[in-house]
Amino acid sequence: MLEVKITVMRTITYLIDDKEGFRKSLTKEQLNLMNDIKGFKVYYTLHEDEEGIMYQLEDMKGNLLNVNLLNGYEKEYIHKCLDFFCKEQKVSEEYKDFIKILDTPRIIKPSANQRYEIFKDYAELNKIEENVLNYIGFIDKFSNEFETKYNKSCISNPNEFDAFLQNKLLEQTNEMEDEECM
Secondary structure (H helix, E strand, C coil): CCCCCCCCCEEEEEEEEHHHHHHHHCCHHHHHHCCCCCCCEEEEEEEEECCEEEEEEECCCCCECCHHHCCHHHHHHHHHHHHHHHCCCCCCCCCCCCEEECCCCCCCCCCHHHHHHHHHHHHHHCCCCCCHHHHHHHHHHHHHHHHHHHCCCCCCCHHHHHHHHHHHHHHHHHHHHHHHHC
């Protein structure tokens, strides 16, 4: 019997901006009192595939943030986004001024552990016997190049990334052979 595996993949990036929400709901006097408050403005990307749900939290400069370091107020927004994502709902009326869904989701950046696992699997598949840890820099370099060139995550597109890596390895092998011939 033929087994068919259906993979559902979806990625949504939420822009959380509490100050923008408050601008729309508070009076000028109340807003003036909030001028000294930093506010909470982040990108929160959720990605679902056959492995489960992954998340990425970034500040407005693209720096990764640890969700465990958020305060309770900030976590409320994160939990609301996760709730909307899991229920496949749009942002509720109550939160629409505070949370927006971006038209183009941000790319999920692989963590060091994910990069290690990607290359470990790649090394085993291609019978590379050298120390896998030596290749973390290789994965970093080419995962960044792949994501920049194709505007796709190597985590979300493993088959395309594998083909991209194969081509890069072939290019490097050809370059080394050319150098040896000179």
